Amino acid sequence: MIVAGLDIGASVTKGVLVDEDKIWALSEVQASDSLASGLGCLGKLLSNANVKMRDISKIALTGSIGRGFKLDMIELKYKVVDESRAIGIGGLYLSGKKEAVVASIGTGTAIVHARSDQARYHVEHLGGTGIGGGTMIGLGRLLLNKDKASTIFKQARSGDITRTNLLVQDLVGGPIGIVPANATASNFGKVGDETRLEDIALGLIVMIAETIATVTYFAAKQKSLEREIVFVGKLPSEKLFSEKLVETSSILGGKAT
Incomplete structure (x- = not known):
């Protein structure tokens, strides 16, 4: 069938x-x-x-x-x-999990809690954010004069995040507790005369991924599922983006796929 x-x-x-x-x-x-x-x-x-x-x-x-x-x-x-059910059930199917908090990253981001109980599914919409692929395209056009995600990712691969973001190590010279030295202290907080377009492209991608991962983590934490986070959508299929989602979730104490 x-x-x-x-x-x-x-x-x-x-x-x-x-x-x-x-x-x-x-x-x-x-x-x-x-x-x-x-x-x-x-x-x-x-x-x-x-x-x-x-x-x-x-x-x-x-x-x-x-x-x-x-x-x-x-x-x-x-x-x-219903879109929430499609996100939740689809996220469980793709991840092989029986329960998870699933974030669907499209033009914006929707976050749901999904649980399978034998042949039945329970899905609850937890919230979301307007940050997503639309943000990347819009700001890409304004900052880089690029309006295709593939072009922005290509440009970002040769970027240097230390030319764009203020890192924890820039402030205290090393890590703070569980927060590593290379964690972001301020997105775009280090932009200067030496910042290149490829650095801006990378900074844009990192900012979007970190924001989505953080919002999703705290949504999952209220369900005690911060170790069961699933990201789905077009942007997570990009290695650079998915790695930042997983890394940010891990820094916060979560685990994502």
Whole structure:
């Protein structure tokens, strides 16, 4: 039984084809209009997997879907899934955990508590932050004259964070308690004449990742799940970003995947 899943985002629509527990194909299209991007993403999925529309048994939709959103023209069964449940259940599935706090990093960031109880799932929305991929694109345009995440990441790989951020070691010459010497004391607190564009790109990525990791950690702490944090989304698929998420969570006393 092949199922198509579409996540209609504010900036990007993402899709997946699943047959039982096997992922067949992934796709992604820019989202300017939810209906057009949804249909385009579905078509790209079918093309990537070399399957026909008739091979799809049903479609699951989630994300930024308005009340008037319909896919009746494709003559297939579809179901709209609450976005919080999609984040929570998806995070548990991908991580293999039975309980976790899941942060979905998209244009902004949503944080949920998810728990599986045999065949039932319990999902609670904990909160979130407006910091996310949209922040990176917006500030990337303002600071770097770049509006693609891939370009910003490429530029950041040759950056030096010591030219951008004020670190703990800059203030006290070493670590403070459990906080390591290379931890951030102030994002962009060390910008000067020697700061380059690639340093700014790295500083931007670090600031976004540290902010999301910190907010998620304290959301998880209230559930006593700070050692069971899961990050999902487009940005965590970037090694540089995911490493900073994990590192920041660890500094705070948590554990993230």
